[in-house]
Amino acid sequence: MYSQKLKDAGISIEVHDDHFGKNVKDVVWLPEVGERGWVVLTKDDKISKNALERIAVAQAQIKMFIFASQHMRGEDMAEVFIKTIVRMQEFVRKHPAPFIAKIYRDGRVEMWKDHRDLSKELKHFLLRETS
Numbered sequence: 248m249y250s251q252k253l254k255d256a257g258i259s260i261e262v263h264d265d266h267f268g269k270n271v272k273d274v275v276w277l278p279e280v281g282e283r284g285w286v287v288l289t290k291d292d293k294i295s296k297n298a299l300e301r302i303a304v305a306q307a308q309i310k311m312f313i314f315a316s317q318h319m320r321g322e323d324m325a326e327v328f329i330k331t332i333v334r335m336q337e338f339v340r341k342h343p344a345p346f347i348a349k350i351y352r353d354g355r356v357e358m359w360k361d362h363r364d365l366s367k368e369l370k371h372f373l374l375r376e377t378s
Contacts, residue, residue: 249321256329261285274303281307286339288350290314290324295347295359298368305369308344312356315349323352330354 250262267276273294280287292313294300304311312335314324327350328335334356338348347360360368
């Protein structure tokens with residue numbers, strides 16, 4: 248299992264299914280992850296495409312990394328993660344929450360939505376809700 252490979256590499260991780268049900272909606276678990284200050288690593292690119300889920304990322308002040316390639320086996324994702332962990336740590340220190348960044352097979356880490364983008368989206372959402 249890829250989570251064991253990460254643990255064997257000395258990386259401290261929390262697995263989604265150990266804390267939340269498999270079918271729990273992202274808008275439910277993201278706020279709890281934000282409260283815990285965890286960084287999210289996922290291959291679920293639907294989060295970045297769904298406005299309500301992006302709003303949840305913004306509200307919960309999440310720092311999120313999404314694998315750009317959706318067709319990777321768990322072991323391959325673990326290898327990319329291990330190869331990229333230092334770049335990701337530097338990225339987290341450099342960029343304020345919330346953000347959504349993409350991780351690529353070659354080890355690149357690129358911003359997709361920074362705190363300004365997500366905060367602006369959240370502000371527009373809240374204005375719509377109150378009007």
